[in-house]
Amino acid sequence: MPDGRLFTADAPFLRDMASRFGTPLIMHDLASVRERADRLKGLLPGDARLLYSLKANPLPPVVHALQQAGCGVEVSSLGELGLVGPSSTMLFTGPGKSSAEIRAALGAGALLSCESATEVARVAAIAPAAEVVLRVQPGHSTSAGLSMSDGRQFGFTEEEAVAICRDLPGALRVGGLHCYVGSQLPDTAALVTAFELVVRTVTGIADAAGLTLRVADLGGGFAWPYAAPGAGPDLADLPDRLAPIVAPLRARGTEIWFESGRGLVAPSGRLLLRVLDVKVRSERTTVVVDAGVNVLGGMSGLGRVLRPATVPRNLSTPDADPMRVDIVGPLCTPLDRLAVQVEVPQPHVGDLLCVDNVGAYAASAALSGFLSRPPATELVVDGLDAIGCWRLRSGHEALDPPGGLV
Incomplete structure (x- = not known):
């Protein structure tokens, strides 16, 4: 499975899955998840630990596959904490932990990443x-797509x-630093630039504070395209360049941890959607599909993150002449746009389109509550074997407040 792609000759299989399970359908391939875990761990020092950041994709079979592949976990909510199995390496993060979250994290054996004196x-x-x-802030900005500095x-x-x-306070111990x-x-x-900065930061703090570093979490940042074709960068030379940095x-006997979310799961996912309408006009052509920001890239619909450069494939007529189109979803808002002026083999009503690299930040990052539309079905496969279907819950749940309504 080169470069972590799933199903290199997959159109018949994808068409069959769309026919069986309907659209919009997000497919996750566990074989790709395992391959990416092996490949990414192979780029890191042999004694390092790789943690999976559940925010990228909390789907239980995906989480469990990565734990079985030897990844630790990085969680930042009680919901994520409840999804993981026993782990020798579990980090609980986030800038506003409640007392209930702290108790639950400690009870599950997680190491807390504290973010302020109040939290300590x-x-x-x-x-x-x-x-x-x-957790400490990096010293300055880098070329990150989303900088934490x-x-x-x-x-x-x-x-x-x-x-x-x-x-x-008290007998509290600081066992390490997270950057x-x-x-x-x-x-x-x-x-390399990022990890050099982090190592300088954590060793400088440790030396100034007289701190013995049992753990140093160096973060991650391993890139992969989002909702667009392609693969991540060639990192074949990373091991040789990383060794002198760590x-x-x-030499201090410190455990070295790395994190990854999209770098582990992005290539494992594909979104299948149907063309509902094609509006051909003199100035531009608009293609309406059955999945919008309620299924994919929802935070971009609010202008909170960069809009995905979605470039779907046409699985129904892949050899048709390319046509430049806007692709929009079915929602009643002008913000429901998946792509602007992209080339796609000429689409017709009923055609099946496929968006690659949506294994991260798809269903769980979408506006699934907007307009009360049902979330997409998520199908988990392992190679060519269908494992099961999942769907996020949506809609309001009536609560019974203590003391009754006033």
């Missing part, structure tokens, strides 16, 4: 002798981290 005090009040790691809600500055290490530069780092050079940590 909250942990100490619940578990005075707990071990935590401190300007995320003021995340973590300590270097000076704050040193100060809190010197004045910990994440950003996502979608485009090549080996960008990853050498100072290995």
